[in-house]
Amino acid sequence: MxxxxxxxxxxxxxxxxxxxxxxxxxxxxxxxxxxxxxxxxxxxxxxxxxxxxxxxxxxxxxxxxxxxxxxxxxxxxxxxxxxxxxxxxxxxxxxxxxxxxxxxxxxxxxxxxxxxxxxxxxxxxxxxxxxxxxxxxxxxxxxxxxxxxxxxxxxxxxxxxxxxxxxxxxxxxxxxxxxxxxxxxxxxxxxxxxxxxxxxxxxxxxxxxxxxxxxxxxxxxxxxxxxxxxxxxxxxxxxxxxxxxxxxxxxxxxxxxxxxxxxxxxxxxxxxxxxxxxxxxxxxxxxxxxxxxxxxxxxxxxxxxxxxxxxxxxxxxxxxxxxxxxxxxxxxxxIEAQKKRAEEEAQRKIEMAERAKQQEEARKAAELKKLADDVAAQKAQQTAGADVAVPSANPGIASVQAETEAARKPFWKLWSSKGTAASGASGEATATATTSASVPAPTQSNAADAPVTTGAVADTPRQQEQPVAPQPAEAAAADAGAGAESSESVAPAETTADASGSQEVPFWKFWKKQ
Known part of the structure; x- marks a missing residue:
């Protein structure tokens, strides 16, 4: 077998x-x-x-x-x-x-x-x-x-x-x-x-x-x-x-x-x-x-x-x-040497990736800080602008209006050194004095109640003026002079009043200083 x-x-x-x-x-x-x-x-x-x-x-x-x-x-x-x-x-x-x-x-x-x-x-x-x-x-x-x-x-x-x-x-x-x-x-x-x-x-x-x-x-x-x-x-x-x-x-x-x-x-x-x-x-x-x-x-x-x-x-x-x-x-x-090299290479890659990650994080942090600084600066500018007083009206409009009013002054007042407002006040004071001299003497009761009129009356609206007792011409002139000194206006000029009570300086007294 x-x-x-x-x-x-x-x-x-x-x-x-x-x-x-x-x-x-x-x-x-x-x-x-x-x-x-x-x-x-x-x-x-x-x-x-x-x-x-x-x-x-x-x-x-x-x-x-x-x-x-x-x-x-x-x-x-x-x-x-x-x-x-x-x-x-x-x-x-x-x-x-x-x-x-x-x-x-x-x-x-x-x-x-x-x-x-x-x-x-x-x-x-x-x-x-x-x-x-x-x-x-x-x-x-x-x-x-x-x-x-x-x-x-x-x-x-x-x-x-x-x-x-x-x-x-x-x-x-x-x-x-x-x-x-x-x-x-x-x-x-x-x-x-x-x-x-x-x-x-x-x-x-x-x-x-x-x-x-x-x-x-x-x-x-x-x-x-x-x-x-x-x-x-x-x-x-x-x-x-x-x-x-x-x-x-x-x-x-x-x-x-x-x-x-x-x-x-x-x-x-x-x-x-x-x-x-x-x-x-x-x-x-x-x-x-x-x-x-x-x-x-x-x-x-x-x-x-x-x-x-x-x-x-x-x-x-x-x-x-x-x-x-x-x-x-x-x-x-x-194989061990190759394995070691591979491990070292892998470690290098990990470290490089970590460094790249840190750099990226630092870059992002810098960008965020810059953005925060820019926002803070913008807010600071806005806050500083809020502290400045803002006029309720445009000042340029008032200036233009003043210049326009000055351009409308009568030609015969061009030599006046005072402004329109001062001339108006002086004229009113003079008109008051003249009117007082020409108004008939009031009754006894009225004379006691009437206020004494001086140059300061020029600041009072005409609608509030009351009749005053007749005074001698010298007293009226003295009162007018005192009012002129206190208001730094010129000597009052004689004025005339029409039926409605408005007063104006006679044209023939244009040389009077306003």
């Missing part, structure tokens, strides 16, 4: 060595899609069909697709007549988004990793990205772990947001491989999406990645295919992938409880031998990568290394490059 197992393992190893050395890599990519009248019925080139025939592979034989993110490769494998799969084509993936690791949720820009069965219903001939094949995400594993997302495709147009995007020339061939396999009777095409080739060296290099346990689970399926060259039978139990499991009665396990399942004895022995060899290689790789860390690049860093490929193309064409070329292996010391 032991000899049979060893022989089987040797046969598997020989098969692996033979099929990996004789492949068709990027042959027949010279498709001119502009000349294709019906893209869904495109026929594989004669060169591809000739190579398949030389590998003992029929045109409509079963097919499987394998994706390796880190390298950015999509491989097409077809079954030969012994039902062993061989690689027919290897395409450089034009664009894939996100980083290494599984698709978790809608909008995380991650492209799926895992094992996905594709049926004819997953082919989309009417895609807005030329042609598309749905990856089938989420599968049973994704659903059991709460992963979700929609419309994760392998399509053309070289533009990705969670998909694996090829060029139109590539997707038309990949679509044709799938179409021919379904025509040949294949029920489901297995899509195997890996983060990288799951060798001991790659696993050691990525040992610090948070997805390493998930990748160890995928590695089991990877090993099954590497040993058997057949797509493994995939099932899910306890939220994990299991491969080629059979029940105790020997029937294939399709899912459910993990109890009582195992691999067939022959396969189990081959896997054990492979694991022993892998462990030795892993230990050797760990020595190589001891003290180092692989820094996986971001999507932007991957795009930067292939930026020249976008020249002369439409904006939608967005190749991303691969992670191997854009990534970097660094020592722990280099």
């Amino acid at each position: 032991r000899l049979k197992v060893l022989a089987a393992v040797s046969l598997i190893a020989l098969t692996v060595a033979g099929c990996t050395n004789d492949t068709l890599d990027d042959v027949g990519n010279g498709v001119d899609v502009r000349k294709v009248s019906n893209k869904t019925q495109y026929q594989l080139s004669g060169q591809v069909l000739s190579k398949m025939a030389s590998m003992n592979i029929d045109r409509n034989a079963p097919v499987t697709f394998r994706i390796f993110k880190e390298e950015g490769r999509l491989e097409v494998w077809k079954a030969d007549r012994s039902n062993r799969f061989q690689m027919i084509k290897s395409y450089q993936i034009c664009a894939w988004s996100g980083k290494l690791g599984p698709k978790i949720k809608e909008g995380d820009r991650q492209a799926p990793e895992g094992f996905y069965p594709l049926g004819p219903q997953h082919l989309n001939p009417n895609s807005q990205y030329y042609l598309a094949i749905n990856t089938g995400f989420p599968n049973r594993f994704d659903q059991s772990n709460g992963f979700f997302g929609t419309n994760l495709m392998i399509h053309g147009a070289c533009s990705s947001s969670g998909c694996y995007s090829m060029t139109d020339e590539q997707i038309i061939e990949i679509f044709a491989f799938a179409r021919d396999a379904f025509k040949g009777g294949q029920k489901a095409i297995q899509l195997q999406a890996y983060p990288f080739r799951m060798t001991a060296e790659n696993m050691a290099r990525h040992r610090d990645n948070p997805n390493i346990e998930f990748w160890k689970m995928l590695k089991v399926g990877y090993d099954h295919f590497q040993l058997t060259k057949r797509p493994p039978e995939v099932a899910v139990c306890d939220k994990k992938y299991v491969f080629n499991q059979v029940k105790a009665d020997g029937t294939p396990f399709a899912g459910g409880q993990c109890d009582g399942i195992s691999n067939a004895p022959q396969l189990q022995a081959a896997l054990a031998a492979n694991e022993k060899s892998y462990a030795a290689e892993y230990a050797k790789a760990m020595k190589k990568y001891d003290g180092t860390v692989w820094l996986e690049p971001s999507e932007a860093q991957r795009k930067a290394i292939v930026a020249d490929k976008r020249k002369g193309r439409e904006l939608a064409y967005a190749p991303t490059g691969n992670s191997i070329d854009a990534g970097k292996l660094m020592t722990v010391r280099e």
Whole structure:
């Protein structure tokens, strides 16, 4: 029995060595899609069909697709007549988004990793990205772990947001491989999406990645295919992938409880031998990568290394490059130094932002102070103006009126040095004296009540004048003289009174000083 197992393992190893050395890599990519009248019925080139025939592979034989993110490769494998799969084509993936690791949720820009069965219903001939094949995400594993997302495709147009995007020339061939396999009777095409080739060296290099346990689970399926060259039978139990499991009665396990399942004895022995060899290689790789860390690049860093490929193309064409070329292996010391520099740079940015904030606050405070000073100065000016007495009437009007009155003075009074008001007062005083001299003597009772009239009477309105007793002419003259001295007026002039009591100076006395 032991000899049979060893022989089987040797046969598997020989098969692996033979099929990996004789492949068709990027042959027949010279498709001119502009000349294709019906893209869904495109026929594989004669060169591809000739190579398949030389590998003992029929045109409509079963097919499987394998994706390796880190390298950015999509491989097409077809079954030969012994039902062993061989690689027919290897395409450089034009664009894939996100980083290494599984698709978790809608909008995380991650492209799926895992094992996905594709049926004819997953082919989309009417895609807005030329042609598309749905990856089938989420599968049973994704659903059991709460992963979700929609419309994760392998399509053309070289533009990705969670998909694996090829060029139109590539997707038309990949679509044709799938179409021919379904025509040949294949029920489901297995899509195997890996983060990288799951060798001991790659696993050691990525040992610090948070997805390493998930990748160890995928590695089991990877090993099954590497040993058997057949797509493994995939099932899910306890939220994990299991491969080629059979029940105790020997029937294939399709899912459910993990109890009582195992691999067939022959396969189990081959896997054990492979694991022993892998462990030795892993230990050797760990020595190589001891003290180092692989820094996986971001999507932007991957795009930067292939930026020249976008020249002369439409904006939608967005190749991303691969992670191997854009990534970097660094020592722990280099990482610590880089981390320190990053922290110092971050601190400088914080300090600069704080200084800028303080300067801005100081500027605003200065503006507010200036505004407050301007308001205070304006209020002070308004208060100072309120203390100045404002005349109730415009003084300019009175001055103009006085000048107008002076202009109306009789020409024969032009030589008078006194103002109009003084002349009027003197005239009134003189008129009073003259009138007193000419008025008949009142009765005894009237004489006692009548006031004595002097020059000061000129200030009393005429309407209030009362008749006075007749006095001698000398007394009247003396009284008039005294009134003139007290009021600083000239000697009273004789006046005449008309019937209404008004008085005026006779014209022939115009030389009298007013």
